[in-house]
Amino acid sequence: MSLEERYLENEYYTEAEHGEFDLFDLGDFELARGRTIRDCKLAYKTVGTLNQSKDNAIVFPHMYSGTHRDMEMYVGEDMAIDPTEYFVIMPDQLGNGLSSSPHNTPPHEGGMGNFPEVMIEDDIRAQHRLVTEEFGIEELELVLGWSMGAQQTYEWAVRFPEMVKRAAPIAGTAKVTPHDQLFIDAHMEAIRSDPAWNDGFYTDPHAVVTGLQRHAQIWSVMGLCTQFYHYDERAWERAGFASVEDMLANFWEDWFLRMDPNNLLTMAHKWRHGDVSRNADGDLEEALGRIEAKTFVMPFEEDMFFPVSDCAHEESMIPDSELRPIPSLWGHFTMFGVFEEDKQAIDDHIGELLETPA
Template structure:
């Protein structure tokens, strides 16, 4: 997990005006870049995810096969490996870490791909959840560079319903007395555990819980799942300020805020030239299929493929083999097109 590389961004000025001095982007690569740098794929991380959390979709015989493609997984700003509240020195440390947009993340990744690897054309950009948001952003920010996109279980603009859900996560994290406005000396574990339980009602569908599918995952009861999976997830080296930084990025995600589009999301979607396969999950409570059907209506060359089943948002998390096969097959067909 500690085996990754770091790209120095230098003094990196963010979309909202702050400059992160000595900013850096952590990343991992899989496979080898070919002679004309035409086999590159960017596969960004998701909310609180790190590069190793993406590896379930990379492997021999899969669409993202390192024997064929050069796959770069950049860690999102704020995830604890790239520049984050937890690793940035004063004055932009901890609670003073500035607002970071999807546009900022993708601009940093573009700098990595062009300056570090000399890539001018990407075979594919793909990602789950916030990784899907970055996928859409790549296609809007750098249309001349992106040949194909496959966002799954994510969106081009955060809906108001999604923002309300995230307000619950934010409230849980910040209500802990130990949080101290972000200047905590010890992890606010009460807030982290509370946030985990807020998340638990959204990550999987109602049908997932009705059928007690968590038992197939090795959890003996609902409470065991809430503690063992969800609280364990949030307590696994996840910093509260980091979570809040990425939460702000998520709440404020909108490709319409890309410079030149003046907040017009539809205009931004219509500018996408990449061939797109968009994969929402059938029972995703964050990003329902009808939201992504709306996005596909405005992307010139887009196909909607709904991931069937009851795993909800986590259809894109690599936990269910059927969902993994669905996503992988769609990526194979897209890359062959």
């Protein structure tokens, strides 16, 4: 089946938008919560070359609402993740619109409003198969990710401790917090309360526009921080926006409105239930204690989802770890690297971690 056939419905989820990428065939993939995705595809992109001894691989999953494309800015010859040195695998989440997802699966085959519950551990089981079966890799130099990418990083490090030499969970937690769940419920409800959503069975994803707008609005409140929006600071101008309203339209709505509502809901549900302690019968300390990776826990100061204190709490349970907070007015979205110094700070920490023996 060609990519064009799989991604017919929404021009956002195409190679025209995201560049070339690959699909790994998972066959009929059984999910943690019981259902199976038939003929399941895991999308991914690689950069660099796997060396002979297969010991130069990095896995770099992405955040909520993202794809592999959004991580590419942290891969480059002048950066810590240098593709002349490393083989970088950027997997796409199940449900993100490039892998098997609600919008590219017909309703009668379990798509759209029928799409099954997917969990973070399903992503990591799928990625593990890609890494081992497709590439024959037994050890990873580094697993890193931001936000839901951090959830995936933790799941990798807890589930396959002997494989992960280094880990960098950035602005995310190993176990979702009740406050995150409240936030996720609010932005999911913003979409689901739009009558056009119709329990996930819309004929045109762009018809759910008011739901997606409310979703973007809630993200604008929580995604950065109060200080970013201070009228003296006017940080939005440095970011290239004439006003807060301009930023709402041309940053937040521009980001979300092209996406498929069910895809977003599938990812949000995964986020809402992310918890590595399920690997140890609910004992978080036991689960995090299994991590063998040299770990840099990298929260963003002023992050309204994942305050430094929540990340420090988890870091204290990881044997060989350091807390590396990064200051920025961009709050949770520091990772977007809109301010050059933020991107540089993140890259510096990654570089230091890669140079640390593990």
